[in-house]
Amino acid sequence: MDRRSGCWEAGGATVSLGRYLEYTDDAIAARLSEMTPEVIEQLQGWPALFAYEFSEYDDHNSVVAWVGRITSIQIRGSSARIGCEFDPSVPPLTLRKMLAMLWELDIEYETDRTHWAVKDIDLEAVLRSKGIIGTLPAPVSTPQLAITSETVERALSEVEHLVKTGRGAASALDRIHTALHGYLIQLCVDASLLPVQDEQLSLTAAFKKLREDHPKFSYAGPRPGEVTSALKASSSIIEVLNTLRNNASMAHPNSAIVPEPEAMYLINLARSLLHYVEMKRTTN
Known part of the structure; x- marks a missing residue:
């Protein structure tokens, strides 16, 4: 989440590492606290929500967030530069839509603070339950393999x-x-x-x-x-x-x-x- 309007549409934002993993469960924070290449790969592999601080918007129809993925993470001193890419199959999220699913997104008091949190939620399931994305057929299941490694x-x-x-x-x-x-x-x-x-x-x-x-x-x-x-x-x-x-x-x-x-x-x-x-x- 960032306060500076336009940064996400421009391709990314810079976040203080002191605010990395704020509003994150302690167990998750312990696993991800050190920004190793493996952790960076994990963070880039997960879906992400790129949002602006809600207090900057009065109109509930204003777009305040997008779903996508982190394309790059660059560390410089005490800051991290996050590159982002929006998922074209998910519509932009208005303030009204975001307020309607705060509980499902495990978001509480952090809506007015620039930070980077990691949540243990099924983002796709939340978006489907709110009618933001449609229901897709179940994927092909993975078979049980008798011989494996x-x-x-x-x-x-x-x-x-x-x-x-x-x-x-x-x-x-x-x-x-x-x-x-x-x-x-x-x-x-x-x-x-x-x-x-x-x-x-x-x-x-x-x-x-x-x-x-x-x-x-x-x-x-x-x-x-x-x-x-x-x-x-x-x-x-x-x-x-x-x-x-x-x-x-x-x-x-x-x-x-x-x-x-x-x-x-x-x-x-x-x-x-x-x-x-x-x-x-x-x-x-």
Whole structure:
């Protein structure tokens, strides 16, 4: 929250580090107090609310806040420069709308003070409950994987967290790529298709090796030509996921990020592919 009108529309604001984590739960503040690269990555991966101090506005129809994400955090002395980007799928929030959901946003007395708080809330759920954004179909669920690794489990857990706790699908692209990549390589190793676990094998190459060399991935049903074409198309999707992960996700400091609808579409496709691979692996 900032007092200076126009800063958020201009792309960001400077906040005193002395006001960082004000009005934040003690447990959350303890985890995020030191601005390490890991903490900065976390903060940039979460949805954010960029607001102005309410006392500067008398008209309840005035726009006072936007939903978006932090694009950059630069530390200089005792200040932090926050870069921001608004989510085009969420309308600007008027003072009237903000006042109507203060409790749900865990906002109390801080509406008239410049500060930076971190809240443990489901921002997307709050916006839906207030009719600010529409109700979307439930995303494809993540399957239960019998064969996995610590890396895969952690990546899938982070995908779930990013998708459920706000508009974080663009950030989750990197994590779903890591999970799918690690899982396919593990299956190749377990089936002796690779002599040792080779993380240098690309995601596309790992899926191709499974599809062509793993005995359980052969297809003997009707219309084999069409089914094979569909499976080959999955390889193209994987290749696209690879490219977007490197050039348009939060995995690297990219200036342009895949928009939320397309990012969620790709995550759902990757989850569907996980379902398919797990079903083939467990079918007798």
